Amino acid sequence: MTLMEVPGRKISENLGLVYGSCVRARHLGKDITALFKNVVGGEVREYTKLLAESREQAIDRMIDEATGRGADAIVGLRFSASEIASGAAEILVYGTAVRLK
Amino acid sequence: MSLQEREPTRDELLAMAYVDGELSDEARRDFEARLPDEPFLNREVSELKKLATLARRVAPPEPMDHEWKRLEGELLYGGGSRLGLFLIAIGVLGGSAFLFLELFRSSLGTGPKVLVGILLSGVCLLFLTTLRGRLKTLPYDPYTEVKR
Numbered sequence: 001m002t003l004m005e006v007p008g009r010k011i012s013e014n015l016g017l018v019y020g021s022c023v024r025a026r027h028l029g030k031d032i033t034a035l036f037k038n039v040v041g042g043e044v045r046e047y048t049k050l051l052a053e054s055r056e057q058a059i060d061r062m063i064d065e066a067t068g069r070g071a072d073a074i075v076g077l078r079f080s081a082s083e084i085a086s087g088a089a090e091i092l093v094y095g096t097a098v099r100l101k
Numbered sequence: 102m103s104l105q106e107r108e109p110t111r112d113e114l115l116a117m118a119y120v121d122g123e124l125s126d127e128a129r130r131d132f133e134a135r136l137p138d139e140p141f142l143n144r145e146v147s148e149l150k151k152l153a154t155l156a157r158r159v160a161p162p163e164p165m166d167h168e169w170k171r172l173e174g175e176l177l178y179g180g181g182s183r184l185g186l187f188l189i190a191i192g193v194l195g196g197s198a199f200l201f202l203e204l205f206r207s208s209l210g211t212g213p214k215v216l217v218g219i220l221l222s223g224v225c226l227l228f229l230t231t232l233r234g235r236l237k238t239l240p241y242d243p244y245t246e247v248k249r
Contacts, residue, residue: 020181024244029186029189052249053244053247054244057244
């Protein structure tokens with residue numbers, strides 16, 4: 001969760017930073033379609049989906065790391081995005097893995 | 102008695118405005134100050150929040166999604182997009198093959214021909230290896246189903 005604490009529960013142990021990252025690209029055909037969307041306007045659904053895929057995969061990787069440490073929750077969750085290559089989406093998601101009482 | 106059968110009280114209206122985020126800062130602070138001492142208000146806010154969550158869950162998808170789905174099923178849009186990509190792919194492959202042949206028919210010396218041939222072969226090999234890797238891993242990639 002994005003909160004720094006879990007409502008109604010107390011944090012018993014801080015297990016440290018956990019993160020997941022992912023860089024994904026779509027195939028050239030979708031890039032070409034997206035290029036034309038730049039001309040005609042509207043939502044570039046090809047890239048909306050690309051970002052969503054990256055986000056979900058990064059979250060799953062972070063949860064895997066937290067689960068591996070025996071965490072009950074991840075607090076202070078944050079997202080960060082950047083562009084590594086044109087037409088690719090990089091998402092970094094990070095937070096603090098904690099054990100709850 | 103439900104709200105459908107009577108006019109909502111002032112507190113109920115306040116709670117609705119609070120949950121919808123429509124109160125001014127001062128009104129919101131005043132309202133929040135009352136919450137710890139007034140269980141009825143607390144319960145009302147809690148129920149309205151649950152209702153708002155439920156309403157969001159059962160809300161129909163965006164109309165634009167329906168339209169996109171319909172468009173993608175249309176021969177002109179869906180078929181046209183696929184045909185367009187297919188023609189581009191054929192053009193790129195055909196053009197590459199033509200350039201490859203022209204290179205060997207050209208008056209370039211054997212050395213440059215071999216070097217350019219090695220370069221093009223490397224590019225083709227790298228692309229085919231990458232494509233093979235993607236096709237092999239595609240069935241195990243659950244994220245391709247993510248919509249937004």
